[in-house]
Amino acid sequence: MFNLTGLLKRLVIGRARRSEELHETLLPKRLALPIFASDPLSSVAYATQEILLVLTLGGLAYLHFTPWIALAVVCLMTVVVLSYRQVVRAYPSGGGSYEVASTNLGASAGLVVASALLVDYVMTVAVSVASGVANIISAVPALVDHRVPMALTFVALLTAVNLRGVREAGSAFAAPTYLFITGVLIMVGTGLFRYLMGDAPVAESARYGIEPEPADAGLTGLALLMLVLRAFSSGCTALTGVEAISNGVPAFRKPKSKNAATTMAAMGLIAITMFSGVTTLAVVAKVHIVEHPCQLIGLPDCEDHTQRTVIAQLASAVFGGPETLGFYYIQAATALVLILAANTAYNGFPLLASILAQHRYLPRQLHNRGDRLAFSNGILALAVVAALLLWAYRADVTSLIHLYILGVFTSFTLSQSGMVRHWNRELRAEFDHTVRRRYHLARTVNATGAVVTGLVLVIVLATKFTQGAWLAVLAAALLWLMMRAIRRHYDAVAAELAVADPRSELSRPSRVTAIVLVSTLHKPTLRALSYARAFKPDRLEALTVAVDHEEAAGLRRQWQQLDIEVPLRILDSPYREITRPVVEYVRSVRRTSPRDVVGVFIPEYVVGRWWEHLLHNQSALWLKSRLLFTPGVMVTSVPWQLTSSARADRPAARAPGSVRRGEPTGERPAHHRARS
Template sequence: MFNLPQALKRLVIGRAMRSEELGETLLPKRLALPIFASDPLSSVAYATGEILLVLTVGGTAFLYLTPWVAAGVVALMAVVVMSYRQVVHAYPSGGGSYEVVSRNLGANSGLVVAASLLVDYVMTVAVSVASGVDNIISAFGSLADYRVALAVGFVALLTAMNLRGVRESGRAFAAPTYLFIGGILLMVVTGLIRLAFGDNPQAPTAALGIAAVDGKDTLQGFGLLMLGLRAFASGCTALTGVEAISNGVPAFRAPKSRNAAATMAVMGIVAVVMFVGVTLLALTSHVHYVEDACQLTGLAGDCHTYTQQTVIAQLAATVFGGSDTLLFYFIQAVTALVLILAANTAFNGFPLLASILAQHRYLPRQMHTRGDRLAFSNGIIALAVVAGGLLWFYKADVTSLIHLYILGVFTSFTLSQIGMVRHWNRALAEERDPAVRAAAQRSRLINGLGAVTTALVLVIVLITKFTQGAWLAVVAALLLWLTMRGIRRHYDHVAEELSVEDVAAESSRPRQVHAVVLVSKLHKPTLRALGYAEAFRPDTVEAVTVDVEPEATADLRSAWEASGLEVSLRVLESPFREITKPVVTHVRELKEQWPGDAVAVFIPEYVVGRWWENLLHNQSALWLKSRLLFTPGVMVISVPWQLTSAKRADRPARKAPGAVRRGQ
């Protein structure tokens, strides 16, 4: 029989895969790069713009700080990449920052990292997709009114792709990522060649002035320092997603650690080259990019209706000769595509981390379950739902979302590097080989430098972004931390409660078993339930009905007496026409009467084959079961009666005449 929901599921995510096919999903480096590194690579598209947005609050007076801020971001990127290469080698099991911190700083610190990363993965999806939509709107301004719908639609598309499995999503995302890298490098090289030959192209906004916000062009001393630090904090969005490779080491082909470390090195080099090139072009072509378009002076029309082009869009138009050239549209297309696909870093990191947390009993166990395509589908869906909700709530506005970003990432950066320093201290205390000790000391130095620098950046980010919305990310991480601790307490309590100390006592049989068969009418399901109950050979059997309608109850009594059944029929009074309460009360009275005995309640149930048929039958059996299951010492046994529609639904589809099974 044709199953429409199942057919649609197979169309979206593909055929189900056997567990032993897991090895076929492991990634070579060429696919791992676009899967795990698309976020830090794509951040080139907005990191420079975020620096400019901050510095232009003072008009053009402070744009001279841009190279210094960019240099700080590049230095930090180098330190973080080198530090995480040590993590990849030391902890190849894939826990990344969470595993490092949990092992070296304790479970509570590990949960801080986990909560921070989970929140930041959600923000990665929201910011990347919103930024991608911005680039689409930069090329096609008429789509501005559909910003939210486009963003949510792209999240749904990414979800479907990732539900198909890691390897298939890697194939789909590899080409756009490599095209983006090639496109940006082509733009940077072309722009620098033109600059070298004395042809300095000017951005479309170069002729526009920038009005300072509330006289901030006169900032000096501490105020200027805070502005520079705020710009640096915004530029650090270039580092988001760097840790994803350390979380995803198990997804690499062997040798896993070496391949993951090599991929991380390539990612760092390419990201730095692109970021420096874009920032240099933005400065030489005098790109003007502001948070509020009304800061721009010299606009021909109303500033409230003016749609700013992104920094990448302005540079593409500048370098390639206008906004109507083929290369301009190529850059916009691959930038928008890779920004949207950059969310794939989170779609791989979030489910992996959630799976590890579920293994450690900090998240529901369903997060560790692999779906039909051997992906952690529950984690993928959870991420999509939360990120889609954020995009809808913030109207897919990058400026609003960016303030909630990167705080969690630097929390995990800092704690993981401190954890790695402790790891190397422990290793050095036990190691005597001079060569190994020298390598460990070098690694400790790298991680120590990483701990100091990322801690400073964390303080800067916290100070400069807290009041602008970062406090929401802090609150979300705190609530998630408390929730995970509560889940772990629940699982620990359940494990303790279910543990067996005395096997003989726990497996002892009840003295007697009393069977109760619920009856509404004397029909086939009732007789099957009676027969099934008697097959258990209980010590007592009674049939129970509830007197909701006196006439129907009288008819049942007459039919029961005429049937010659040996089982007695007990009628429970129900003055308020309830069914569940009288039955539950009667069963509890039996338990009180025979405290050391077991009571088995047999409930006959209809089984239908179509969803709408459930609406035509009352759900009293469901309510009864839900109440009786909370009564200690009571066993609830469903006795199904399959109606004709259920039998048809379960019948396997017929093979076509002459069809032969594969392999025959």
């Protein structure tokens, strides 16, 4: 069973890598772009759609705001990209927004950023996969009932690819990302060229009117402003994942900061071009998309109708229908890149979690690298939480999108505010006029970014909080509290374990009492007795529990017949318990001589088959777990390897390419004939 598991692991993940091979996983810019920027690049497939969905709540009357909202999103993206280029250069160690906020605004602000980003990374996986599945359904409507299983399958595939390592994931995801970019640019270019030639493409939904929601019809004044701001906040999903490059600077080839800044600039330019083109084309083609198909006036069988996404309607309009090669190319590339866009989170989440674990805000296991030098525990944690979200929300993009982007703008605002402080500190120490001018310009960029993203954060909170964003706020708050509690625990443990006087800690105990647990007189028992003797304790005794008095009497007779010099103590157990009498006796020894050390030796089996663990070991595990909480008590396992364990340990039975490092002789040895 274990060998089969090892073989499957090697087939899925690949051979283990040595630590010295870490430099081979560093990324060139052509691979770093699809790995760290697939989320913002792919968001053009749904950012425009989210703007239109909000505006069409009021019918057709408010669609003329679409270009202005898109322009505001483009300006915001430009400011954010320029601001994060400053972060990449100033903080190349890879902490990104978290490091900037922690260094300049304090640990609490850094944890706010970290918790917001961790929540947002989970949402990135959920939204990207759900959106990719939605585009597949647009091309093949018959799959609508299989939405959730498809989404969970894609999460499993993404997890497996990322467990193979960062470079392998980049190689796998590079082609789909570049195919998507090429396809969208060709579609936009073709559509706009037709428009200029007087043959504008027309979307399939253009012929339908839109019935407004009663509460959103005829809005004026503040109500209209709130609708526009809500559409703007939905369109800001185009900015998700922009900060991922700043978190992943250590994964770039040297010069790391320069390559990361160049990649970020390329990402910003491509994303802005595609988003602007798709939005312009959607306005030209008169795409009408609504939350519920029955809002489309004149649509037959609206109850059973599945709306195509904006990008699908544009591809159909530009390339001549839903049966054309161009349409299927765009749908396939879009679906694939949207699913692969989750890879931005698969790199950002484990990296950030690793840094937080290194700073003792998360469990230390998240800082460990797996066989393929990826942060495997972080990858698995992200996959599990994202899969639960997809299952809970039925992989519905509209439901999930309300939980989105709150975290990213929290990190934007705090990190840019922290950068302003960073430049203020640099300016106080710098007197060269040329350098000071450069610092002043950088501070202006970051200050503008802080103000703009702060305003957007307020807008997002105001427009999305009651629609579900409160869940994201609550999750981030709970995560913040949890990380502070973890740090307090680690600090308390470190303080308790700190050595103040090494000589006193190294002083020998007054006496050592060794107790060997016995149930039956057999080879494992005699080995444990012999091993305990080797320690030359001041006092040595054997201990058994009389669950059955006849068996206990028989054990005493055997003990006397073999003339074993070690005294045998029999504890009475009227309620047929094993653990409680042993623990109480050991504690009584400690109470009698508190300066003594008590060593408890447990004879145990080592088995080689998984089902054999079910037949042994249970009482020993309970005894160990209870004794480990008793001060001054040392628990020692004395293993006895059965034949099956030797067979399981044969090198020929191991999976090809597997390496066993520091494996114990038996992971779950058991006390022979232990009773519960």
